Amino acid sequence: MSHIADRLISDPGLESGVAALTTERIQEVVTRMLEGETGAKLKAYHETCMRCGLCSQACHYYKSHDDDPSYSPVNKATETMYELMDKKGKVAPQRIYEMAQIAFTECNLCKRCAHYCPVGIDIGYIMSMVRRICYLLDVVPQYIRDTSHSHASTMNQMWVKDDEWIDSLQWQEDEARDEFPNLRIPLDKEGAEVYYSVIAPEPKFRTQLIYQAAAIMHAAGVDYTMPSEPGWDNSDMCMFVGDFENMGRLKRAHYESAQKLRVKRIVMGECGHAFRSVYDMGNRWLGYKKMPVPVIHSVEFYHELLTSGKIKIPKKFDRPVTIQDPCNIIRGRGLMDKLREVVHMLCEEVVEMTPNREHNYCCCAGGGVINCGPPFKNTRMEGNRVKADQLRATGVKDVVIPCHNCHGGLEDIIGYYDLGMHGKFIGDIIYELMEKPEV
Known part of the structure; x- marks a missing residue:
């Protein structure tokens, strides 16, 4: 069995964050988090976990490292959140480095392990709360920290400026009109049936996906719009960093841009984490009992277009x-x-x-x-x-x-x-x- 201390990787975000920590600061943040944000959920998981290891077979890290127990989900929980709970946050700063590397880079929050747990423990949730603590301690890998800062500053993941977003849509519309002369990518159309949202890497790196979506909408005769203002990016690295405050800002902007246009529903492009942020996490952080605007993933939308015959596949x-x-x-x-x-x-x-x-x-x-x-x-x-x-x-x-x-x-x-x-x-x-x- 290996140990996290044997495989630490140098990262400037983790190193600078840990250098500024004290044991007292760690205790204060852990106590505040456990008492103020997680309620009884973590206590229930901690007390009911039998350390049986049945979750191990679920984890791709465990299976890919020849069944090394240090990568098992239960060990990840034991080495991070359970230890913080047992010690009431009284751990050395270097231990936070190790916990951060486990939580940010050795768990995808995929929740496959929850399907194997006989008592339904959600270790993905536990790891997300470890990340939350690490974020509040400012111990976050540098690259994802920078991405969350982009979200916080520009309301999108890729530092796309407002005019660059509009230019990208107009560029793709212009490209597509060579193939479909009557095609339009409607901006800020009030009362449309569909508000189509994408993640920021599309205008930045994969503009052909915007082209293709516009072509599909055009061929299917969909009444849709895309927003010109911030809120158009449905992605959310703040959610994964543990910056739930900015996660809430992003999701509110997304929903409110759709409400402002009085659309019937939001259709999200082919992205899983963005869907999670809008459907399962950001909305809950904001305290929405129901989603303010109905949201569907593109898989559901394409299913509708194909089964209704609006898109024909010869x-x-x-x-x-x-x-x-x-x-x-x-x-x-x-x-x-x-x-x-x-x-x-x-x-x-x-x-x-x-x-x-x-x-x-x-x-x-x-x-x-x-x-x-x-x-x-x-x-x-x-x-x-x-x-x-x-x-x-x-x-x-x-x-x-x-x-x-x-x-x-x-x-x-x-x-x-x-x-x-x-x-x-x-x-x-x-x-x-x-x-x-x-x-």
Whole structure:
């Protein structure tokens, strides 16, 4: 069995944060957090956890490190939150460094382990609260800290300025009109049926996804709009950092920009963590009893377009594909069957991974882990060998991946393990196959 102290990785954010800590400061923050934010939930988990280890088989880090017990979910909880609770926060600053590395880089908050726990302990929640404590102590990996600062300063993940966002939409509209002369990307249209939101990496790095979404909306005759003001970015690294105050700001901006336009509902692009932030965490932090505007993920939206006949697929994708199940829309929302119905409507042959659906392995990029940056890339690659084995066993070359983080994670794994595979968004396939309006 290895130990976290034996595998510490140098990170300027963690190092500078720990250098400023005192044991008294740690005690004060831990006490305030445990008494003021988590209520009885953590106490119940701590008291009911039997340390049985059944959760171990669920964890891709544990399986990928040859069943090393130090990577088991119960050990991660024991070495972090349970220790903080037992010692009432009286731990040395260096111990916080070790806890931060475990919580930020050796757990994706994928919640697969919750399916294996006989008493329903949610270790993903426990790790998110460890991150919350680390954030309040200012001990956060530098790369994801910078990303959360971008959110706090610009209300988007990629420091996209307001005019750059509008320019990106107009640019994609102009590009698309070469193919669809009547296509428009409506901005700030009041009363539209659909408010379409994306994550900031799309205007920054993947503008073709905006192009494709606009083409699909145009072909389907969808009454939609996109907002011009901050609130358009539905992503949320503040949630994963533990900066719940700014998570609340971001989600309020997102909902209020949709309410301002009086739209019927929000359709979110193919991103899992953003959906989690709007549907399951940011809304709760804000105290919303119900979501102020109905929200659906693009998997649900594409399912509607295909089953209603608004999008017609004259010929299916003719190469075999497999399906990645993003944690936040599968375990978090239960879209496993709709995802499969969509993929089967688009593709001739689907080869399932084993296991699949809610038991599929995480991409090892989600939960903010990929956003912790280059210092921890090898942690991700070595921590998900089991995913590489799972992908390789399908024998296919194309993977349907309806989530941005899963794309980043699987592309890295595919390259690292030389699998020779390619990832595709659902929008990629629909755009490629759909019956396009005649010019």
